Amino acid sequence: MDFGTWPELLVVDVEGNGATPPDLVEVAAVRIAGGRPVPTLCTLVRPPRPITSFATRVHRITNHDVADAPRWEQVAPAIQAPLQGAWIAAHNAHVDYTALSRHLPGWEPAGVIDTLRLARATYPDAPGYGLDALLTHTAIPLDGIPGCRHRAGFDAHATALLLLDLAGHYPTWQVLAAAGVPPGMPGAAVPDHEEQTLW
Template identity: 75%
Template sequence: MDFGTWPRLLVVDVEGNGANPPDLVEVATIPIDAGQPVPQSGNSTLIRPPRPISRFATGIHHITNQDVDSAPGWESVAPAVQADLDGAWIAAHNAHVDYTVLSRHLPDWQPAGVIDTLRLARATLPDAPAYRLDALLAYTNISVTDISGRRHRAGFDAHAAALLLVNLAAHYPTWEALIAAAVPPNMPGAAAPTTPDHEEQALW
């Protein structure tokens, strides 16, 4: 894999308040440059949601209502988040969740493409016993000891998913081969479906 052929790509992770649909309480982005995550060039921010964080959500990401009490609201951080994301590919584990939440909060934004490391792992590692992020990190012997923070915080999870993406990408000869395996159907960056001529004729 020639990482120099990659477009601008940000690994993203979001955390929510447990509402349905969720309000954002944390967003993190980490770029990949020359085949390496660059967390020092990433962004991570806490967000004060319009509705309280549920006890269930706090139990997962350990972000409390007190933690975000003095954080900016989404309307204050949205322009910076969109400026960071504009023009870039994004990647995430189980990416439809992050893509859906970000799209709802940024209705004028569309990524250049969406890579799902869960989909990619299933294609690349058919013998893996499980496909949760923790299970894949263990299966691929990826160390997370140097990642700051804790699991289920946006910055930590984005960095961990970035390490997984780079590891899995090494199995593919080209960017095009990678995205063929990694981009879910009907998401930005997916190959356009082809329709056989006989099916086109049947429509008329």
């Protein structure tokens, strides 16, 4: 895989407050540059509604943790800037894409790679397709990643390493994108249908 042919791409991860729809409490993005993950942004966000106890059990972010964090409108421009015009990737990407789209009106990535979809195509015999299962299956070393699982910075970095592992199974960016972009998402190939005429 020639990483020099890749478009601008950031692996993203978001954590929410447990509301429906969720308010964001943490956002991270890791740029893929020259075939390596480069942490680009990671910020806590003070949501307009409290974090539920269920959400805290998942990501361990408490209301106390975000009490002095900036509100979304204060960090949105800095988050949107690197994402503008770029591809994004995420594990189970519709979750992160939907949350970011709702919080960034008018933003649409150039394309969306779903590492969950890509992993199913790449490793059909994997025992599971959750992020933990895939990291175990691929034996990707995680020692150098700061933080812990279920925090946005850690998960974005781990997903970036997973994406790079998966990319090794594809000859070109175009083939990888064809396998990794879910139907209906930005970047999906438009099927060629012959025009049919009713006589």
